[in-house]
Amino acid sequence: MIIKLFFLLFFINSCLGSFNLMCSFDFVDDLCTCRFLIYNPDGSNDYTIGGNPITNCSFNDTIQVISSGKSFNIPSVICDRFPMLEILQMEGLEISTLDPNPFLNCRMLKTLNLGYNNISEIIPYTFMNTKLESLDFHSNSLEKLDPNAFFNLGQLKVLVLQNNPGIILPEKIFDPLLGLVSLNLRDCNLLDKNAGWFGKLKNLTDLNLSVNSFTTIPNYAFRNLTNLVNLDMSVGKITSIASNSFTYNVNLKTLRINNNNLTALGANIFDSLGNLEILSLSMNNFTAVTSNIFKPLVSLRKLSCSGCNIRDIKTEWFETSRNLDSVDLSCNQISHIPVNTFTSINQLKFLYINSNSISNLNSRSFGNLNSLYTLDARDNIIYEIDHYFMNQSTVMKHASFSGNDCAELNTDNFMEDKTNVMQQMTGCFDNFDKIKIELETYNSTLFDWHNIRPNDDWQALRVRIQAAENAHIGLTDSLDRGDPLVEIHIGERDNRDSSIYERGERVLLDNEHRRLNENEMRTFIIGWKFGIVMVYEEAERFPFMAHFIREPFPVNFFGLRTKINTYNSQKKATWNVSRIQGNEMLSLLQFYKQLMNK
Template identity: 40%
Template sequence: MILKELLVILCITFVPSYALIACDYNYDENNLYTCRMLIFNPSGGPVASIMGNHLINMTNNDVVQVISAGTTANIPAIICNSFQNLEKVEFVNLGIITLSNNPFLNCNNLAVLNLSNNSITTLYPHLFMNTHMEELYLDYNSLAEVTSDVLVDLNYLKRLSFRGNDQTTITGSAFEHLINLEFLDLSECNLTDLSPGLFDNGLSQLKVLNLADNLLTDIPANTFDDLTALEILALDINEISTLNGDSFKLPGLRALFLDSNKLENLPDNVFGHLQNLEILYLSDNNCSNLPSNIFNPLSSSLTTLGMHSSHIENIKPEWFQSLPNLTILLLEENEIREIPDRTFDSTNLKLLSLYGNQLNELSSRSFGSVKDLSHLDVRNNQMIGIDHHLMNRTTDMKVAMFSDNLCADFDTLSYDLEPDTYMGQLKDCFDNYDRTPFVLETNNSESYEWYNIRPNDRWRDIEFNITARESAHIGLTDSITNQDLLIEIRIGALGNTVFQIIDRGQEKISMPLPNFLHPTEMRTFKIHVALSFITFFRNNEEFPFFGYFITDYFPINFFGMRTQIPPAGSVESAFWSVRRIQT
């Protein structure tokens, strides 16, 4: 009978005071002789022996690792008394409540101890004496306090994690004896502030500090000054609203995570002491008012910048013009409508994400001399035009994502294909950009300037801002090669007096709309298409002024614009600004 089945029977059969420990001995994937332990000791009573048969020629002295399952209120002393050469122990999710009576006293070679996901409330002084522990994990327990006399014997410790102890108080001198500590995780601990002196002295070797997912509201000046070896600092998912020029005097820091805080108005010198910073995340803050020169101190080092979900409407080109080593830029889910000329010219961008913004076009002028772009994500924008010069010169493109745009709806995750394969899919975008659809001029013509609407998009709004004297026409059709399926909306017909709907060559509606168009002022006209029903809005009015039902429904996949020749034969032009509104 296997040990797990034995444990189940014992759990059902014996009274709660009964205690059992059994080992299944074997080698793990790293060739460590291991006891896979099943423990049943819910009352925490003494255990007389450990059941199980060793492999041939192996003894308790050969066991270097214990991995446990089951339930116990404590760690029986018999474990370290029996396996005195243990190097690695995992007591995870066993329901441990107490660590009294120094259970590790005879584990002098213990290097890695994982006590995560238990219910430990108290750590006693000198709990870890006589060990040579290098890694200690106490994640997701119920620790009330961490003091220096608990950790005083851990001079060899390199990694320490208290993640998820959400009722813990950490005294100011708790870590003063951890002279070799390199990694410290205090995330998810509900910390509202950092005790004075918490990181003073003792932590001169610390390289990684994780304070994420707490309740910190500010970082007092000089808090981290003594962490001279620190390379990674995580402060994301806190409540931090203010920082100053003395918050981060960390010349060796390589990565700083400040995303998901409440930052809004940062001083221009906040990163002034971070001359070696390579990775910076400011996402999910309000970055709309960042000073133009805020990233200047990072000019020689910064390679990755995250600013997604940061309420950015207007990009400041100066943010990026001092970052020649910037290769990864994440600007997803902002409200960016345009990218000014030469915004990325001074960078070395290889990955750019603009997912979920309000961009109408991509221009090569925004990118300047950038030519090594390999990953581009512009999904879920309002893209009508893309400059073909931009795509032609980015010869290293590997991943390109264009779905949920007006002129393109495809993604490719292996973009290193033959150019004809993917450039053909962007033809509508290239054509639209070349025709400058955003400040489009139409003259007297019988033909329309056509633009693609994404197929299968059942709900859509298209807004037209028009400057014209009269006779501005909008066409809606299934296919630009089949003019039998065509609905015309004529605005300002008959000398700028009426609004007409022509459905497949037949006039269906003619109603007064006097002087709607103006020769020098933009007038707004919006259509909303919902399957076979079209509603019409004017000048940003909340409610439509008219609705039309397509009796013989056909899918509307293209819209077009033209200026019809007036009856008198005079030359007329119309200027259009067009955008698709996501609904």
């Protein structure tokens, strides 16, 4: 009915030789606003605007005009009728042309939205009398722009040219826009990123170049954009980015280059981006990512590398990114998370490792997870999980393990239902506890650490060692301590002594036998229960060292190292370590019971 009435009024007005637009006054966001419906397919300028003002909102008070309907052009009467007009919304009217000087009397105009129209040309000097701060031409049919299209718009802050796939930009088209802060060139089918476009845009903070067709980013591509904060080049066809592309963009905080065709990143590409907080690299096809690629990103908070064909994680990636709170490594080909990968990140809240080929989760890879809120490990081949890895969580809410070999569960209330969830994961923990380690250690002051699930019962390891001297086993509750709480040294002093140390102090010495042999494996049993530690040689009924721990602690980690008293760092020890369980414990327990009864 309203539409019929509109066309009836339009017909009556056209018969009278003029067109009357009826303004409906209202307050929108506290702004005096005029809304009118227009039907002007022929581009007439012969209009008058009428309407019934309301209190404090008349033609002379109008700040905003919102038009709907259809019009070939923008009638100049709009600017003539509203002398205080600051905001003009003419989106989706099928406007095809801008007449000369349609904004001649819009001297207060600050915001102009002409999105979703059919405009193909911007006549030179069109906006020279305005005070435009925001200009939106998204989703039009703009073609080659005249170099003076934005003449006298030095105060413009926001320019949106998004979704104009036929647009051609002259080299210095943006030179008049000295105050420009945000430029949106998304989906413009740009074949090249012309450095001349940005020569005068020193105040630009936001640049959107996403969904375009250029393939390379050359060195110093954004050299004049020294205040750039957000750069989006996602969903494009980029195959290479030069190592010095971002050298001058030290203020950059967000960089999105996801969904391109990148296969590699230059080793120094992020060297200048110490202030970067968000980096999205997802959906590229990296064949290799160098070890120190993320080292300069000391302020990084969010990293997304989903769907990048990544096979190997480098332990160096996150060493300096201590502020990371979100890491997405989903949908890759990762099979293993190395020791210490995430240990430097204490604020990690969101971790996505779903849809990979990961077989185990080990707390030595993750460190302190007290801040972890969401863990998504779905659709891997996880067979074993370190009990300590899950048990240390204090704030986790979302945990997803469906589609794995040993766990089929998802929960959105992990802490509230922790006991039940941990019970469902018993199979994963049991698999992890079947310790079997084969490795070599070279002369070092550092231990090679491994997890073991703590409990209140007796625990023991069978440790087979081939070494000339100084094979050390450490026991501790936390890797944050540095030195172990208890150290067992076998073959000290050129293989003459063996000792137990508690908190750095030697508390027991054995010097009866040379217990190591560099030409053959020797087997020892290291056993402990809360408050006591004992060391046997295999097949012996009694330990050759036993010590009551003065300050008992739960053993969560054991470490192995070789500390040869020689400058030859190539000297090594070969280790074979397995856990003793079930009936194998019985003979050990006999001596323990005798000791406790004394």
